[in-house]
Amino acid sequence: MSAPRKVGLLFGSFNPIHSGHLILAHFMATHTDLDAVWLVVSPQSPFKIDQELLPEQERFNLVQLAIAGNDRLRALDIEFAMPKPSYTIDTLDALRLQHPDHQFVLLMGEDNLGGLPRWREADRILAENTIYVYPRSGATTLPVVPAQVQIVEAPFLDISATFIRSCARAGKSIRYLVPAAVEKEILEKRLWQ
Numbered sequence: 001m002s003a004p005r006k007v008g009l010l011f012g013s014f015n016p017i018h019s020g021h022l023i024l025a026h027f028m029a030t031h032t033d034l035d036a037v038w039l040v041v042s043p044q045s046p047f048k049i050d051q052e053l054l055p056e057q058e059r060f061n062l063v064q065l066a067i068a069g070n071d072r073l074r075a076l077d078i079e080f081a082m083p084k085p086s087y088t089i090d091t092l093d094a095l096r097l098q099h100p101d102h103q104f105v106l107l108m109g110e111d112n113l114g115g116l117p118r119w120r121e122a123d124r125i126l127a128e129n130t131i132y133v134y135p136r137s138g139a140t141t142l143p144v145v146p147a148q149v150q151i152v153e154a155p156f157l158d159i160s161a162t163f164i165r166s167c168a169r170a171g172k173s174i175r176y177l178v179p180a181a182v183e184k185e186i187l188e189k190r191l192w193q
């Protein structure tokens with residue numbers, strides 16, 4: 001049996017994955033007490049119903065290309081078989097059933113913290129999980145920050161998937177904003193062009 005592990009979970013639409021996600025995920029997996037970070041690709045965020053999304057399998061493939069060769073990072077498609085939209089509490093329950101020996105930590109950008117009370121079963125998410133929050137533009141907060149929320153001073157890169165998509169649409173370079181393998185795939189498949 002493998003040793004118990006402390007694993008950070010980075011949930012996202014990853015439409016597409018970019019260098020901001022990767023630097024954050026690798027930093028969390030190597031500069032904190034976490035052993036690994038799993039990137040959970042959400043088919044449909046409850047807060048992004050109207051957003052034009054690449055097919056989930058395509059987004060998942062881009063995540064896999066981006067993290068290839070990094071044994072601290074892993075891509076999860078667990079939400080593909082679950083009801084949509086993708087509610088994080090349901091995924092956390094499923095992951096705890098699948099991996100009873102693991103300790104999970106929720107990773108969250110400061111942009112998402114203030115909106116957390118509007119998440120499904122937010123009280124249970126807060127009661128059952130440690131949350132590592134890292135800097136992100138559009139920072140929001142909770143009226144009272146609970147003890148299980150820890151601020152991690154991770155490097156801050158102001159890149160968003162929205163910006164990557166707008167560059168691709170405008171025919172502008174996305175070199176270094178996404179890993180080379182992801183750039184190649186976006187250009188070859190003419191994604192968002």
Ligand SMILES: Nc1ncnc2c1ncn2[C@@H]1O[C@H](COP(=O)(O)OP(=O)(O)OP(=O)(O)O)[C@@H](O)[C@H]1O
Pocket residue numbers: 010011012013014015019020021024107108109110111112135136156157158159160161162163
């Ligand atoms: N540049 C970044 N640095 C650190 N974390 C990020 C960065 N971009 C996104 N994240 C975080 O990654 C998680 C998933 O983000 P998501 O897939 O929604 O990407 P996004 O860039 O915010 O997308 P979009 O621009 O389409 O809203 C969120 O918790 C978000 O805060």
Ligand SMILES: O=C(O)c1ccc[n+]([C@@H]2O[C@H](COP(=O)([O-])O)[C@@H](O)[C@H]2O)c1
Pocket residue numbers: 011012013040041042044045046047048086087088089112118119120
């Ligand atoms: O569970 C919820 O109620 C909930 C509400 C909003 C967002 N989330 C999850 O948070 C992740 C990031 O969402 P977003 O909207 O910032 O892309 C994504 O995995 C969503 O499924 C989850």
